[in-house]
Amino acid sequence: MRALCAAAALVAAAFLTGCTATAAAPSRVTDYAGIDREFQDAKTGLDLPPGTTWPAHEQKPGPEAGTDPQFETGGGTVDAQMFWMCAWSAEWLAVHRTDPGRTATAAAELEKVERSYLYAHGLDQNWQRHVAQAIAGVRTGDPASIRRVVTDCASFLNQT
Secondary structure (H helix, E strand, C coil): CCCCCCCCCCCCCCCCCCCCCCCCCCCEEEECCCCCCCCHHCCCCCCCCCCCCCCCCCCCCCCHCCCCCEECCCHHHHHHHHHHHHHHHHHHHHHHCCCCCHHHHHHHHHEEEEEEEEHHHCHHHHHHHHHHHHHHHHHHHCCHHHHHHEEEEEECCCCC
């Protein structure tokens, strides 16, 4: 994800994958250029809601990450898919009472989340359960759980 030793701006550190400074370093690591390439590649396969734009690049780590931060391979994909999920969650919440067409489009995009790399590799079990409940709420038109996702996604959606 972000620099593995950086402060995790990721939704209350829900998917921090480990710090390379520890004895149990991830088996596959890359530098910022590698993580940004993953982010760029993942963006190409994901649509965003109207009016939402991608960040130009993966967010750079803060100075606390040191001069040569390492990232776990797959983190750029996770971050791109997280931004995508957050954007569609916010879209559904914004239009679910007023625009049936946009609501259906958002719901269809959110249906893909449980089959995503993000869901399988970027979310811990608590977040998987949280996201599954939110998607179930989308299916029934109940905004309560998706509202929590949108609140937790604020830092992701504000990085453009």
